[in-house]
Structures are given as structure tokens and as C-alpha cells.
Amino acid sequence: MPKLTARMRAYHIALIADSLCVCGCGRQATLVHHPLQEHPDQGTRRNHEYVVAMHWTCHNAVHAHGSDQYAEAAADHRARAISEGKLGD
Numbered sequence: 001m002p003k004l005t006a007r008m009r010a011y012h013i014a015l016i017a018d019s020l021c022v023c024g025c026g027r028q029a030t031l032v033h034h035p036l037q038e039h040p041d042q043g044t045r046r047n048h049e050y051v052v053a054m055h056w057t058c059h060n061a062v063h064a065h066g067s068d069q070y071a072e073a074a075a076d077h078r079a080r081a082i083s084e085g086k087l088g089d
């Protein structure tokens, strides 16, 4: 599994704090989710730079259902974080 660096961890914490659940339910996010479908650029599903923020109940539902459509959202969040200097080298 790819390493979760301190920088990625800080990104996750900031994303949770700044986000409502990606599903659109309107609740404050409580955790990050690694989308079940990989973005073409991401290499491995557990790439910690590709995440979306969710409320934990919606997160449980996604995993129970076994599919989601959040790969593009995760890539968009990552691109924004890189442009803001929060991810990348």
C-alpha cells in the first residue's frame, strides 16, 4: 500500500474540514474515501492523493453498494491542492 505521508495526511484533514459530503447530502464531511473506481492517472486505488470527503453514513452506503462515481472529483481536488501547494513536490 502506498505510504501516507504527513503532507497527504494534512491534505486529508484539511479536505474534511473544508468540505460537505461529496454525495450532495449537505452534511459536513467526517472522513476521506478512496474512490472505488480508479482515475486513469492514479496508478493504484490506494493512492492517498486521490480522495473525496464524505459523511461516514454515506461512506458506509458507498461501500455496501460497491460502486461510486467520485474518481473525477478526487482528481479535481488533487489538482487544486497541487496548485495551492498542498500536494506535490
Ligand SMILES: [Zn+2]
Pocket (backbone or CB within 6 Å): 021, 022, 023, 024, 025, 026, 027, 054, 055, 058
Ligand atoms: Zn452524503
Ligand SMILES: [Zn+2]
Pocket (backbone or CB within 6 Å): 032, 033, 034, 059, 063
Ligand atoms: Zn471508502
